[in-house]
Amino acid sequence: MYIATNTHILVAEFDYVEPTTLEEVFWHLSEHGPQARLIAGGTDLLVQMKMERKNPACLISLARVLELQGMTSNSGLTVGATASIRSLARSEPIGRHYTALAEACNAFSTIPIMVMATLGGNLCNASPAADTAPPLLAFDASVALVSRAGQRVVPLEDFFLGPGQTALRHDEVLRSVHLAESVRGAGSAFVKVARVAADISQVCAAVRVVRDGDHVIDCRIALGAVAPTPVRAHRAEAFLTGQRPDRGRVDDAARIAGEDTKPITDVRATQEYRRHASRVIVRDALTTAWLRAGGRELK
Ligand SMILES: Cc1cc2nc3c(=O)[nH]c(=O)nc-3n(C[C@H](O)[C@H](O)[C@H](O)COP(=O)(O)OP(=O)(O)OC[C@H]3O[C@@H](n4cnc5c(N)ncnc54)[C@H](O)[C@@H]3O)c2cc1C
Numbered sequence: 439m440y441i442a443t444n445t446h447i448l449v450a451e452f453d454y455v456e457p458t459t460l461e462e463v464f465w466h467l468s469e470h471g472p473q474a475r476l477i478a479g480g481t482d483l484l485v486q487m488k489m490e491r492k493n494p495a496c497l498i499s500l501a502r503v504l505e506l507q508g509m510t511s512n513s514g515l516t517v518g519a520t521a522s523i524r525s526l527a528r529s530e531p532i533g534r535h536y537t538a539l540a541e542a543c544n545a546f547s548t549i550p551i552m553v554m555a556t557l558g559g560n561l562c563n564a565s566p567a568a569d570t571a572p573p574l575l576a577f578d579a580s581v582a583l584v585s586r587a588g589q590r591v592v593p594l595e596d597f598f599l600g601p602g603q604t605a606l607r608h609d610e611v612l613r614s615v616h617l618a619e620s621v622r623g624a625g626s627a628f629v630k631v632a633r634v635a636a637d638i639s640q641v642c643a644a645v646r647v648v649r650d651g652d653h654v655i656d657c658r659i660a661l662g663a664v665a666p667t668p669v670r671a672h673r674a675e676a677f678l679t680g681q682r683p684d685r686g687r688v689d690d691a692a693r694i695a696g697e698d699t700k701p702i703t704d705v706r707a708t709q710e711y712r713r714h715a716s717r718v719i720v721r722d723a724l725t726t727a728w729l730r731a732g733g734r735e736l737k
Pocket residue numbers: 475476477478479480481482483484485500519520523545546547548551554555556557558559560561562563567568569570606610611612613636637638639
């Protein structure tokens with residue numbers, strides 16, 4: 439029987455293994471086939487198992503795999519897939535150079551969830567409302583996917599295929615996330631609207647602008663929970679790039695970003711609310727990012 443409200447009991451039995459190397463992970467994946475499922479923090483997967491939406495015969499934990507841990511600076515920043523949301527929220531380089539990502543992680547649920555939840559899990563779960571996705575899109579992130587056959591690097595924009603669907607093959611593991619190097623004159627911001635502070639986003643937006651004098655010379659605008667996948671607002675980005683921003687131009691860019699959303703109505707918000715809120719939060723994020731880039735107060 440399907441019990442939609444069960445969030446307390448794991449009803450099915452399953453095996454559980456804790457490999458310590460990627461090679462062992464690949465071995466378990468090939469041994470158990472499609473019946474196996476990777477688990478990192480379990481904050482999405484265990485809920486789905488309790489609700490009987492997923493019933494893996496074997497869970498392969500990534501928690502002790504050293505190759506998936508840590509953070510390195512190398513023409514940008516490479517973050518291991520099992521980095522916790524809490525570790526990113528507290529990271530000094532992320533706070534300084536990738537402020538929108540730090541803000542998204544600090545706005546993420548409650549501290550116990552932040553400690554368990556991982557960056558890789560947030561992306562591989564592929565919720566349209568994944569809070570780390572818009573800032574990562576704004577920082578031109580790419581993901582490294584590894585299998586026994588080797589590694590391929592996929593731009594994050596091509597990774598999300600639909601709700602719960604990614605470019606990841608069954609034999610692959612998301613190893614790390616690479617963020618492009620931060621440049622002089624850049625500023626970023628993340629804004630989230632949720633029903634209550636610790637809830638999943640009704641809508642969220644991340645913005646990164648690069649300033650030269652009074653002009654925007656580069657711009658990224660990305661939104662969550664307004665389409666089947668997290669999305670860039672390409673038309674609004676082009677509208678602002680090369681321009682001298684003022685309040686009217688920023689309002690117009692935010693309006694264009696809102697017009698290009700394709701939200702749905704669900705338990706968290708209506709389509710109309712999401713479209714309207716998109717416009718408001720893109721405007722606020724653009725204004726904050728511009729000031730953080732060292733730009734003058736908008737008139
Ligand atoms: C109470 C609560 C509040 C929440 N609040 C928020 C919120 O504010 N914002 C938000 O964005 N999310 C929120 N979430 C959702 C969840 O916490 C996040 O999506 C989290 O980042 C998932 O990470 P995890 O490590 O727990 O993933 P898991 O549950 O372990 O895995 C999720 C999926 O990703 C796959 N996977 C995990 N790691 C890898 C990898 N390295 N390679 C390949 N596949 C992998 C798993 O097989 C599984 O399908 C919340 C969840 C709960 C229960």
